[in-house]
Amino acid sequence: MRNKSLLLNIVLLAVIVVLGIQLGKSTSQNSDPNGMQGPNRFTKAHGVKTNPTLTTIFNRKSVRHYTTEEVSNEQLILLAKAGMAAPTAVDKRPWAFVSVTDRKVLDRLAEVLPYARMLKKASAAIVVCGDLNKALEGSAQILWVQDCSAASENVLLAAESIGLGAVWTGVYPDDDKVAAVREILGIPDRIVPLNVIAIGYPTGEEKPKDKWDASNLHWEKW
Amino acid sequence: MRNKSLLLNIVLLAVIVVLGIQLGKSTSQNSDPNGMQGPNRFTKAHGVKTNPTLTTIFNRKSVRHYTTEEVSNEQLILLAKAGMAAPTAVDKRPWAFVSVTDRKVLDRLAEVLPYARMLKKASAAIVVCGDLNKALEGSAQILWVQDCSAASENVLLAAESIGLGAVWTGVYPDDDKVAAVREILGIPDRIVPLNVIAIGYPTGEEKPKDKWDASNLHWEKW
Numbered sequence A, B: 001m002r003n004k005s006l007l008l009n010i011v012l013l014a015v016i017v018v019l020g021i022q023l024g025k026s027t028s029q030n031s032d033p034n035g036m037q038g039p040n041r042f043t044k045a046h047g048v049k050t051n052p053t054l055t056t057i058f059n060r061k062s063v064r065h066y067t068t069e070e071v072s073n074e075q076l077i078l079l080a081k082a083g084m085a086a087p088t089a090v091d092k093r094p095w096a097f098v099s100v101t102d103r104k105v106l107d108r109l110a111e112v113l114p115y116a117r118m119l120k121k122a123s124a125a126i127v128v129c130g131d132l133n134k135a136l137e138g139s140a141q142i143l144w145v146q147d148c149s150a151a152s153e154n155v156l157l158a159a160e161s162i163g164l165g166a167v168w169t170g171v172y173p174d175d176d177k178v179a180a181v182r183e184i185l186g187i188p189d190r191i192v193p194l195n196v197i198a199i200g201y202p203t204g205e206e207k208p209k210d211k212w213d214a215s216n217l218h219w220e221k222w
Helices: A001-030 A054-058 A071-081 A104-110 A114-120 A137-163 A175-185 B002-030 B053-058 B074-082 B103-112 B114-120 B136-160 B175-185
Strands: A042-046 A048-050 A095-100 A126-133 A165-170 A191-200 A218-220 B042-045 B048-052 B095-100 B124-131 B165-170 B189-198 B216-219
Touching: A001 B103, A001 B165, A048 A054, A048 B216, A054 A114, A054 A137, A054 B053, A054 B074, A054 B136, A071 A095, A071 A126, A071 A137, A071 B053, A071 B216, A095 A104, A095 A137, A104 A114, A104 A126, A104 A175, A104 B103, A126 A137, A137 B002, A137 B074, A137 B165, A165 B136, A175 A191, A218 B074, B042 B124, B053 B136, B074 B095, B074 B124, B074 B136, B095 B103, B095 B136, B103 B114, B103 B124, B103 B175, B114 B165, B114 B189, B124 B136, B136 B165, B136 B189, B175 B189
Parallel strands: A095 B216, A218 B095
Antiparallel strands: A042 A048, A095 A126, A126 A191, A165 A191, B042 B048, B095 B124, B124 B189, B165 B189
């Protein structure tokens, strides 16, 4: 009996040590010594303060090589939702999104857009459009371009954040490209395709670039 | 001796139970049943799949009310870095950023920009500019607007992610506003201020809007 009890003590102690180590590891992953609380708490990566959003911003790259894995409608909805979370001038939200997964349509777009050949291999695309029916009037109408560009960046970042790769290929203001995309997708006159964002699972070939250049940042005045 | 050993067994068992519960809690916070690994792993929030980047995208709001707390140069550099991580047409990076924290300059900008009155209370601003010396030539030159708009969205998201509040106030293509900002900041002719992004610590008055509208998302064609 005494030996059994001793043996049990030793076993229980060993279990405590293992659990303690696991708990230590687990809580240190969650710790937040210097930065924010919550999902975007700061961590140190390569000696630089960062958080998951900044990581996504700095890891985003133009991805032109994809695996054959399909992109789901749920994912495309999420990307469009992210686009619609962008700010717009006077909150006009002058946008529309066309989600494309049809192989034939993607191939046709690749054929008419010289800089969008990667659509031949992409599982999906989102076409970000300006809706002039919703845009401001007069000289401020053109602000839809800024609004839809901000929305496009949200789509790219959301894609990066869920493990997809994407690349923005330009359409507007090239009249020929605008006409070609309109024809293929049946887009009416008052809707202007700004770009075609090709989307797929990255093969991993593309790496992010460090584009920081301190000479582009001026302090207090030019 | 036998009683001591038994008592120790009971104590050790109790410690194991407590550690086990803590470890269970801790690992469930880190679990990733469906989504990605790493900092942007999916979690369920309000029944919706999300991750920290998506949380930032959906939580970003136009913040026009700020506390008096100062925004540091380190933070402004981080925001400009985020801006410079955006994609640009043909990788031209046709941008420049002017960071402003001088109270007098912020006040002067507030006086000339009717929709930027909040600069009177903002601790800082970043002016995102197009640099026509770096932009594409001919009809593609105007793509700097799209590039700098994507960069601006990165600045807004980076601000949200580090606990700052920001709002994009328009400058280009309003000739009067462009001229006024140029004059105050000493910006040369070939540099075009696109916007002034007011930045500060939010008072918490502004809440994000849910701008999702399924009718704005078309499937396969218009």
